[in-house]
Amino acid sequence: MGIDMLRNVNIYWTSEISSYIMVFIKLREKHCEVTMQNFNIDFLKNLFKVGMTKAQFINAYSEMCKNPDTTNELDGVSIFDADKTESIASDLFDMININKAKEGEEDSLDADEIKQFSNLDKTDGEDNMTDSDLKVLLNNYEQKVASENKIDTPEKMYKTAMSKESPNGDSANNYLQSLDHQISSIEALTTRRQENSIQIMMNYHNEINQLVQNDNNVSADLKAKYAKENEKLKKLNSEQSDIQAKIQNTQSELDSANADYENIQDNIEAAQNNPDDETDYTSDYNNAQKTVDKLGKSLNSLQRKYSGNLRQISTVSQNLKSYQRDISAQSSSIKAKIEQINKKIEMEQASCTKDIEKYSQNLSDLRLAQTYAINQIQTESAATAESYGNGDDTYVFDESNYSEEAVNAVEKRWASKAKKNGLDHKFFAKVVAISKDLKCDPNELLGVMNSECGLNASARNSNGGATGLIQFMPRTAKALGTSTDKLAKMSAYDQLDYVAKFYKMNKKAYKMGDGPMSAGDLYSLVFLPGRANRNVLTSSNELYYKANAGLDMDGDGKITKADLNRRVHKFMV
Structure with a gap:
């Protein structure tokens, strides 16, 4: 214990x-x-x-x-x-x-x-x-x-978390959820501490007011003025709490709106790189932009109101101090008591300030840890796959592993993409052979690649450096014995060797079994390989979801293999 x-x-x-x-x-x-x-x-x-x-x-x-x-x-x-x-x-x-x-x-x-x-x-x-x-x-x-x-550093925090056994076998996600919960808790704690401090100090002010009203040596006029100013302070403090709550709610709504806006921008960029995506994002983009602008203006207005209210509170507090000096002059019997209570108010102000500074530092530490963990988890899949395969191996192309009839059918279906990207008969023959090895539909494998890059083997994403047919990340490419620069210079035919190795290594690493692979299975290994053996890969309360909300095809707050299956079939020409 x-x-x-x-x-x-x-x-x-x-x-x-x-x-x-x-x-x-x-x-x-x-x-x-x-x-x-x-x-x-x-x-x-x-x-x-x-x-x-x-x-x-x-x-x-x-x-x-x-x-x-x-x-x-x-x-x-x-x-x-x-x-x-x-x-x-x-x-x-x-x-x-x-x-x-x-x-x-x-x-x-x-x-x-x-x-x-x-x-x-x-x-x-x-x-x-x-x-x-x-x-x-x-x-x-x-x-x-x-x-x-x-724990001093985000790196040590992450290593400590990963060293613990997790009941559900998902230490990384449990750690992220823990950080997210702690951040939310401390944000709530900060608000509660501020609200509580206002209440404590208001109680002290009420205590002084009670002393003033009960003292027969204080004039009726001064009592009335003090009571009026004290009531004004009470009202301003109440308004301040309400404004603060509205600021937090509006900030939360704005963060969510910005995330939606960025997601739509990503979808537009992806659509521009993929002629098969004919989705019109204009209306969504305009609505998202209007929402962000509206919430931004509301937040600015609330922040100005908060600052103005603070100035009024300061003015009223000074007025009360002035009245207290007049009251002390009329009644020396309560002077010491008022000074003692004012000292408590000052101590509470200092204590609250110290607590808020401490909570702010805690939040900063936790957010740094969260950012570090996300970056580590993003590269973790490639590291795991690396331990299950030799990056120097070359995919063995077995000509007996396909029939000309099957290849011709696939090539015919993808003729428009073949012409656009210079894909020849040999390319489709290798896709069919790889698909037979993986026990998947070659059209679904092509659908994954089409969704990722429009079957443009040299496609590169400026954000993160993802490259090629399945948008290999730099760490993934290294695990496969190559680099994103080398992949970008390869022909689509040669790059298929690394597509095959990626799937074979990750299928084994993440215990996908030796059975047939669905479109959802294929895409899950590209999207979130560490969870590829689940039906629900992520949900709306997780960062994985927030960064890829566009994959939630039915909008139910979850990204499932069924969603990924629909995504792949959408990109099957």
Whole structure:
């Protein structure tokens, strides 16, 4: 249990940190309408009390985490599973329990340990147990976990993730999903921290207002002015939270719209390189462009509104400060109390700023790790295939492996493409022979190549360097014993040797079996070889899908072999 358990979790440490910070924020929200004293009595003193054993502490902490008020709104379930809850509770107990029990006796919290806990935050009184003490304890724990578990570089994070055994055998995708979930969690955590800070500070302002309204030495006119300005601050803070939520929603919509726009641009570029693709993307392109422009303008408008609101909040806060000076002049009895509460407001502002900076750094680290992982996974297929074949081997063209009748039928069907790209009878004879080896339909193999490059063997994609009949990536070409530069200079006939080797190596590497290959099988090895033995290759919540949404032929949010089959048949002349 404890820290050792955390080391074995195949995720970045920030997900652990974000979990218990979210609990703390939830607790603050739950008790924001009551006094800090009630908070202490209701929760802290029941958890941190003399005689509490480790087992009792873990149980009490676990029960707190099961409370519906500590539910993570991201997924509607408790943000701790049982193991993590017990682990964190166990570590917190050990950090407090410095006076170890004698041999044979059970550890429990004593009066000195409770006093030390109550004194973690020096600003709330030496023996006054408050939520500030709990926050210091959690911050200390965060630093401990961070120092022992933080992985320094994206490369180390990726290697660590890949070294773990995955229940479904897909460590790479599990790692990407973990990173994606953590990014979403920390983004949500950032928002919640900001919203919570606004609420905390507003509660402090309300506390000052209550002091002012109850003080008989303060004039009625000054009370009315202060109450009015305080209400204005409350309204502005509420508006600020609403604007911030709208900014996030609009930004999310804009990101999605930009992805659609880029996907349509890719489709247009592919269509320009492939005369057989007669799809008219004009309407889709114009609509996507209008959507991006509209959302961009909305986002700019919201950001201007947010900045303007901030200026108003600053002005109102200064007005309240000015009134507080006048109030202190009229009533010296509440001057010290107002100063003390203002100090808490300043501390909360500093604390929130520090937390947001920390979360921003976490997000930056995770996004770098995500980018690194995607780049690694994109080249992983070629590396796997390389271990299953010798790149120097040459495809053996067996003339007995086809009939002239079969070749003539295929050549006739593809006559227009043959004329355009200079493909002769020998080319189609080799395609038929390769197809017989692979146990696939030669027209479907040609359909895959037509979809990828329009049967132009020298076609190159400027984005990533994909080249040739099946758009070999540089790493793939290297694994096959050649290069994209060499492939681009080959005739279509010669390049077919590498098409054959690619399929034979990957079919074996990804355990496709020795049975017949469908059009979906053929395309899946080109598109996402690591998942070629699945029916559903990717879905809308994954980066693979977002980068290739155009392959979702039926628009159901999944790219399946059936989709790839339809894609291939669309490009069979």
